[in-house]
Amino acid sequence: EIVLTQSPVTLSLSPGERATLSCRASQSVSSNYLGWHQQKPGQAPRLLIYGASSRAPGIPDRFSGSGSGTDFTLTISRLEPEDFAVYYCHRYGSSHTFGQGTKLEI
Amino acid sequence: QVHLVQSGSELKKPGASVKVSCKASGYIFTTYAINWVRQAPGQGPEWMGWISTNTGNPTYAQGFTGRFVFSLDTSVNTAYLEISSLKAEDTAVYYCARVPEYSGGGPIFGYWGQGTLVTVSS
Numbered sequence: 001e002i003v004l005t006q007s008p009v010t011l012s013l014s015p016g017e018r019a020t021l022s023c024r025a026s027q028s029v030s031s032n033y034l035g036w037h038q039q040k041p042g043q044a045p046r047l048l049i050y051g052a053s054s055r056a057p058g059i060p061d062r063f064s065g066s067g068s069g070t071d072f073t074l075t076i077s078r079l080e081p082e083d084f085a086v087y088y089c090h091r092y093g094s095s096h097t098f099g100q101g102t103k104l105e106i
Numbered sequence: 107q108v109h110l111v112q113s114g115s116e117l118k119k120p121g122a123s124v125k126v127s128c129k130a131s132g133y134i135f136t137t138y139a140i141n142w143v144r145q146a147p148g149q150g151p152e153w154m155g156w157i158s159t160n161t162g163n164p165t166y167a168q169g170f171t172g173r174f175v176f177s178l179d180t181s182v183n184t185a186y187l188e189i190s191s192l193k194a195e196d197t198a199v200y201y202c203a204r205v206p207e208y209s210g211g212g213p214i215f216g217y218w219g220q221g222t223l224v225t226v227s228s
Binding site for chain 1: 141149150151152153167168201206208209210212213214215216218219220221
């Protein structure tokens with residue numbers, strides 16, 4: 001089973017700054033089936049990125065995904081107050097695994 | 107517009123059973139599978155498996171066999187998760203989820219139910 005390791009566990013930044021979140025897989029992710037979800041307290045996850053770099057409909061262009069193989073990155077170019085949340089990477093396919101999350105805090 | 111609406115929170119005693127529902131609307135129910143995801147307090151999501159809404163055939167992820175049952179009632183566009191012999195460690199939020207139309211073939215979860223909190227406590 002592929003294990004996803006996210007870093008850092010917590011990222012402390014201010015609005016307007018750039019955030020870089022990392023997700024490393026224990027094995028190569030086929031077909032770049034890697035996505036990113038945002039989760040706020042008491043809410044369901046919300047899909048941001050699929051296929052490593054494609055934004056889901058309605059997601060602002062300050063969110064971007066990159067990477068391939070075993071190393072993937074979610075970048076938020078200029079943080080807005082509503083972006084402070086937990087972010088999970090998600091390897092999908094015939095089975096699914098999630099990272100343990102990065103908490104983005106002010 | 108696609109909606110997945112789940113049943114409300116449950117408080118159960120150890121050894122009891124619980125049945126969580128996920129009612130779909132806004133699309134033809136039998137065209138997309140329903141996945142189930144568990145999220146224990148303070149933890150990341152964990153995939154439990156999926157059920158084909160076309161055939162009713164369930165597939166369970168490792169660690170979710172035996173006490174976990176996925177089922178359907180296609181007459182009311184609803185999927186169910188039943189957990190028997192509940193344990194304290196089953197305390198979690200349970201989500202149903204569906205692949206979006208735009209995923210390009212990969213089964214990412216683009217639609218999520220709002221979640222159902224199941225608390226197991228004596």
